[in-house]
Amino acid sequence: MANDSWKTGIYLTPDIIQKHPVYVERLRDEIGLDTVVIPFTGELPEDVMSLSPYGGRTPTDAELDELVLRHFDGRPVDPREYEQAKKFCGPAVTANGDDKAFRAIVEQLQNAGLKVWTYGGAWTIRRLTYCPSRPDTQRWFEAAYAHWATQYGFDALDITHTRYSMASFPLGLFGCTCSFCETAAGELGYDMKKMIADLKSAREGLHQLDGVRLGQVARLGFGFFDVVQAMGLKSGVLDWVRFRCDLLSRNLNRFRTVVHEAAPDVRFGTDTYPSSMSLTAGHDHRRWGEMADFASPLVSHISAFTCNTFIEWARFLQEEVPNLSEEDALQVVYRFTGYDGMGLPETVEAYGADEAATLAYRIPLVDLILRDLTKAKLYLPPDMPSYPIIHGEGWPRDGIDTIVSEAKNLGHNGIIWQGTDELMDYDFTA
Numbered sequence: 560m561a562n563d564s565w566k567t568g569i570y571l572t573p574d575i576i577q578k579h580p581v582y583v584e585r586l587r588d589e590i591g592l593d594t595v596v597i598p599f600t601g602e603l604p605e606d607v608m609s610l611s612p613y614g615g616r617t618p619t620d621a622e623l624d625e626l627v628l629r630h631f632d633g634r635p636v637d638p639r640e641y642e643q644a645k646k647f648c649g650p651a652v653t654a655n656g657d658d659k660a661f662r663a664i665v666e667q668l669q670n671a672g673l674k675v676w677t678y679g680g681a682w683t684i685r686r687l688t689y690c691p692s693r694p695d696t697q698r699w700f701e702a703a704y705a706h707w708a709t710q711y712g713f714d715a716l717d718i719t720h721t722r723y724s725m726a727s728f729p730l731g732l733f734g735c736t737c738s739f740c741e742t743a744a745g746e747l748g749y750d751m752k753k754m755i756a757d758l759k760s761a762r763e764g765l766h767q768l769d770g771v772r773l774g775q776v777a778r779l780g781f782g783f784f785d786v787v788q789a790m791g792l793k794s795g796v797l798d799w800v801r802f803r804c805d806l807l808s809r810n811l812n813r814f815r816t817v818v819h820e821a822a823p824d825v826r827f828g829t830d831t832y833p834s835s836m837s838l839t840a841g842h843d844h845r846r847w848g849e850m851a852d853f854a855s856p857l858v859s860h861i862s863a864f865t866c867n868t869f870i871e872w873a874r875f876l877q878e879e880v881p882n883l884s885e886e887d888a889l890q891v892v893y894r895f896t897g898y899d900g901m902g903l904p905e906t907v908e909a910y911g912a913d914e915a916a917t918l919a920y921r922i923p924l925v926d927l928i929l930r931d932l933t934k935a936k937l938y939l940p941p942d943m944p945s946y947p948i949i950h951g952e953g954w955p956r957d958g959i960d961t962i963v964s965e966a967k968n969l970g971h972n973g974i975i976w977q978g979t980d981e982l983m984d985y986d987f988t989a
């Protein structure tokens with residue numbers, strides 16, 4: 560692959576770009592930066608704002624209860640995030656910024672010879688997910704995305720959080736089962752009541768296992784049919800996983816169509832959840848060509864997405880399966896999620912979860928990242944551009960270098976950086 564087709568992008572806030580124009584120019588000259596991905600910090604016009612499901616004001620808790628994911632036991636997920644949700648002007652969108660200043664930043668980057676992408680939000684914020692089936696929320700995102708695509712001269716929309724809650728938040732795996740989603744399930748060929756019954760039955764299956772024997776089996780090795788047999792797994796559980804992927808695929812396909820109709824030259828892409836666990840978040844890599852013009856495998860969140868999932872699922876298993884030790888629970892999770900055999904920590908304590916900033920030094924970072932980047936290339940359509948998102952700070956430099964060169968070898972098409980401390984010296988206090 561020729562060097563000039565290798566994309567080098569970075570996430571930056573308008574604040575940094577405005578205060579440190581030299582930093583951006585040095586990144587361009589020293590690490591080959593060609594694309595800057597910025598959050599939208601402008602304003603939305605009245606015709607878009609009028610479509611907000613928030614109705615032009617801060618929603619009450621009861622109103623948010625109606626807009627967010629409904630767990631199969633009936634509760635809304637997750638009220639702990641309501642304070643954050645109330646800061647938006649509609650689901651996952653902020654639009655009370657300075658539009659003039661925002662346009663000036665886009666122009667500054669373009670004058671520096673850089674491509675500009677914007678990343679806007681979608682269904683999920685941390686543990687909270689907005690129901691992906693509500694027509695009002697759909698129309699809201701469509702209007703916001705069309706506005707961004709036509710008004711600022713962006714090269715691409717790089718929509719983020721186009722997923723269900725991260726897997727480290729187990730409650731988020733079991734929604735949405737609201738009436739809108741029940742209707743959507745029917746349209747897509749699924750039976751919501753059967754899926755819920757089969758999810759409950761799988762949980763019962765866990766209760767009937769003996770944890771000591773499960774630990775023995777996990778260390779010997781288990782496969783797909785063991786999972787089916789151990790949990791008494793019925794088809795509704797797989798339907799549940801497929802339904803959530805089908806629903807998000809259908810919605811994203813609509814968003815891309817709206818954006819392309821409004822702005823044919825603007826590319827529409829999104830980041831993808833780590834491949835090993837992406838189906839848990841509603842991301843089916845194999846269908847990415849139906850809904851996006853490029854993919855960005857989001858493998859940088861080793862704490863929130865990956866290691867916290869291991870820890871939370873191990874805890875969940877220990878609650879559900881009698882006599883299961885923490886060490887065995889972790890081994891079960893590693894094997895079940897496809898991260899076994901790389902030497903991940905034996906205990907929860909060894910993760911040092913309180914010190915997430917240095918986590919990269921306590922886990923087999925390179926193996927972990929490359930496993931998901933290898934899988935992403937297996938599943939993504941062969942011609943789909945793919946720009947993995949990795950850290951340029953907080954990770955060991957030699958590890959970063961290995962990941963970049965292997966990403967190239969695997970056929971990925973560039974890197975989108977988060978942070979640059981390890982890549983280039985720059986004094987932000989100067």
Ligand SMILES: [Zn+2]
Pocket residue numbers: 628629690691692693735736737738739740741
């Ligand atoms: Zn719903």
